[in-house]
Amino acid sequence: MCGIVGIIGGEPVAPLLVDALKRLEYRGYDSAGVATLEDGLLARRRAEGKLVNLEQRLKDDPLDGKIGIGHTRWATHGVPNETNAHPHFSDDVAVVHNGIIENFSELRTELKADGYSFASQTDTEVIAHLVSREIKSGKSPVDAALSAIRRLEGAYALALMFTQEDDLIVGARNGPPLAVGHGEGSMYLGSDAIALAPFTNVITYLEDGDRAVLTSSSLVIYDADGQMVERAQQKSVGTAFLVDKGNHRHFMEKEIHEQPEVISHTLAHYLDFAAGTSNAIDMPFSFADVDRLAISACGTAYYAAHIAKYWFERFARLPVDVDIASEFRYREMPLSKDSIALFVSQSGETADTLASLRYCRSQGVRVGSIVNVRDSTIARESDVVFPTLAGPEIGVASTKAFTCQLSVLAALAVRAARERGKITAEEENQLVRQLSEAPRFANQVLKLEEQIEKISRELAQVRHVLYLGRDTNFPLAMEGALKLKEISYIHAEGYAAGELKHGPIALIDEQMPVIVIAPFDRIFEKTISNMQEVAARGGRIILITDERGAAKTDMDTLETIVVPDVPEIIAPIIHALPVQLLAYFTAVHMGTDVDQPRNLAKSVTVE
Numbered sequence: 194m195c196g197i198v199g200i201i202g203g204e205p206v207a208p209l210l211v212d213a214l215k216r217l218e219y220r221g222y223d224s225a226g227v228a229t230l231e232d233g234l235l236a237r238r239r240a241e242g243k244l245v246n247l248e249q250r251l252k253d254d255p256l257d258g259k260i261g262i263g264h265t266r267w268a269t270h271g272v273p274n275e276t277n278a279h280p281h282f283s284d285d286v287a288v289v290h291n292g293i294i295e296n297f298s299e300l301r302t303e304l305k306a307d308g309y310s311f312a313s314q315t316d317t318e319v320i321a322h323l324v325s326r327e328i329k330s331g332k333s334p335v336d337a338a339l340s341a342i343r344r345l346e347g348a349y350a351l352a353l354m355f356t357q358e359d360d361l362i363v364g365a366r367n368g369p370p371l372a373v374g375h376g377e378g379s380m381y382l383g384s385d386a387i388a389l390a391p392f393t394n395v396i397t398y399l400e401d402g403d404r405a406v407l408t409s410s411s412l413v414i415y416d417a418d419g420q421m422v423e424r425a426q427q428k429s430v431g432t433a434f435l436v437d438k439g440n441h442r443h444f445m446e447k448e449i450h451e452q453p454e455v456i457s458h459t460l461a462h463y464l465d466f467a468a469g470t471s472n473a474i475d476m477p478f479s480f481a482d483v484d485r486l487a488i489s490a491c492g493t494a495y496y497a498a499h500i501a502k503y504w505f506e507r508f509a510r511l512p513v514d515v516d517i518a519s520e521f522r523y524r525e526m527p528l529s530k531d532s533i534a535l536f537v538s539q540s541g542e543t544a545d546t547l548a549s550l551r552y553c554r555s556q557g558v559r560v561g562s563i564v565n566v567r568d569s570t571i572a573r574e575s576d577v578v579f580p581t582l583a584g585p586e587i588g589v590a591s592t593k594a595f596t597c598q599l600s601v602l603a604a605l606a607v608r609a610a611r612e613r614g615k616i617t618a619e620e621e622n623q624l625v626r627q628l629s630e631a632p633r634f635a636n637q638v639l640k641l642e643e644q645i646e647k648i649s650r651e652l653a654q655v656r657h658v659l660y661l662g663r664d665t666n667f668p669l670a671m672e673g674a675l676k677l678k679e680i681s682y683i684h685a686e687g688y689a690a691g692e693l694k695h696g697p698i699a700l701i702d703e704q705m706p707v708i709v710i711a712p713f714d715r716i717f718e719k720t721i722s723n724m725q726e727v728a729a730r731g732g733r734i735i736l737i738t739d740e741r742g743a744a745k746t747d748m749d750t751l752e753t754i755v756v757p758d759v760p761e762i763i764a765p766i767i768h769a770l771p772v773q774l775l776a777y778f779t780a781v782h783m784g785t786d787v788d789q790p791r792n793l794a795k796s797v798t799v800e
């Protein structure tokens with residue numbers, strides 16, 4: 194992960210670098226640093242922890258240079274301390290890097306034998322020394338950088354700056370994204386266009402293997418074969434304003450509350466509510482011609498895909514393979530030309546999801562993506578993009594992106610059912626009407642906040658929690674467990690309720706809260722039986738159900754959260770909200786950093 198930025202400007206760049214880094218903090222916040230040229234010499238300020246620490250350092254000890262590079266880190270090699278914070282220097286060279294240099298160990302040994310000593314534990318420092326060694330051998334900074342980069346194996350987006358070169362930054366991309374921004378007498382380099390949005394919206398996206406030579410008035414790009422190439426300039430849609438929390442304590446809370454609105458926008462994009470049809474967007478293929486869907490994604494997006502498997506198979510009778518992208522990319526799944534591969538990603542930059550997409554492309558399979566960031570690499574490399582209209586999601590724990598992903602997938606499942614002749618026009622009409630009710634029900638569920646907040650005080654006292662569900666509530670149970678563990682650091686597991694007796698039931702005792710997600714659906718009774726098994730062993734049950742479900746069970750629970758009765762197709766969307774709120778309030782009671790939990794980053798651009 195990590196975010197990088199470089200600026201050649203006509204004014205002191207340190208505040209601009211920090212501004213850009215604030216927009217990149219979603220990529221990591223273990224440490225941050227900037228370097229500028231002060232009277233032709235490299236100078237840097239670095240700080241462990243979040244950007245505010247770096248801001249304070251710069252306040253105490255400012256930098257005035259008009260060219261600079263900056264970095265916000267998600268640690269891979271070396272602990273998150275100031276010594277390992279970027280930029281890294283070697284004599285006349287400074288570097289910032291996002292990615293992993295896989296042959297760093299071999300390069301380090303070689304450089305050490307050549308007399309170089311290493312100040313940090315990072316893989317990145319080898320880049321600075323390699324370039325420096327090339328400069329010492331008589332090469333110009335640009336030639337030195339280009340030949341050093343040829344030695345690197347692995348994934349990298351990087352920016353290099355040189356002593357006495359106040360109008361030169363060299364960038365390179367192999368894997369993680371990198372964008373160049375064109376200003377008036379200034380030039381910018383950044384991990385994404387959003388980082389550059391305050392300065393310019395004229396963007397050139399570098400392609401994989403590209404190296405870029407930037408001055409204040411020129412951009413020269415070489416491809417992986419060293420050929421000079423032209424890359425188009427585009428107008429970015431990134432907003433120049435930083436999104437704020439409004440009246441909310443945390444972005445996560447704000448984003449949970451935005452769900453009725455963003456689900457509504459998203460559904461309205463895909464569904465024609467007036468006509469009651471699911472074909473509101475043009476598509477380059479018909480599901481009638483598709484024999485299989487392969488969906489892959491990571492984390493929360495994977496759970497959205499997993500829920501969608503039930504919908505596509507049930508409504509459209511379309512077989513779906515659903516995979517965690519880090520597994521899919523290496524499992525060499527055979528794919529027919531009549532398959533469609535779908536990739537679900539909020540950021541559109543997740544390394545494993547992107548690699549899976551590229552695998553499918555290499556197999557000649559048509560590729561669609563469900564993404565929230567429209568300018569992202571995954572979106573740009575897809576044959577068809579299905580946007581989620583969630584708006585910027587800042588909290589590291591995904592909430593509104595998840596329910597918007599579900600909204601897109603549900604709408605596509607209905608469309609697939611219709612195109613494949615598995616439902617009639619009337620049935621399509623009814624499903625579209627039911628989907629249109631999701632925002633209203635989501636709003637009602639938000640009113641349960643007070644009760645959920647009280648329950649979460651109990652959860653904040655425990656160390657382990659089990660989530661159970663069947664059918665679409667099984668992936669939702671896993672999503673609930675993920676949400677809880679990532680922001681409250683409480684260990685949690687999500688299980689298919691029917692699997693309980695095959696092992697996890699051994700965990701149940703009087704200490705163990707078990708959260709059962711059981712709306713009154715076709716297998717409600719089965720889930721309730723599993724709940725009885727928990728109760729018989731003293732487990733403390735928190736039941737999330739609907740009004741019909743609550744009326745049908747007289748079991749003693751620790752708490753029952755009752756959401757409105759909703760149609761089956763929107764149940765996972767609606768039940769996601771109490772699950773998110775439970776995690777959110779538990780984390781608040783635990784006093785953790787809700788929006789930027791430890792060890793995590795919003796966008797995962799390394800394997």
Ligand code: F6R
Nearest residue numbers: 492493494538539540543590591
């Ligand atoms: C969990 C969470 C992560 C992401 C995962 C994929 O709350 O946010 O599990 O869902 O890292 O990220 P995207 O959707 O950007 O590909």
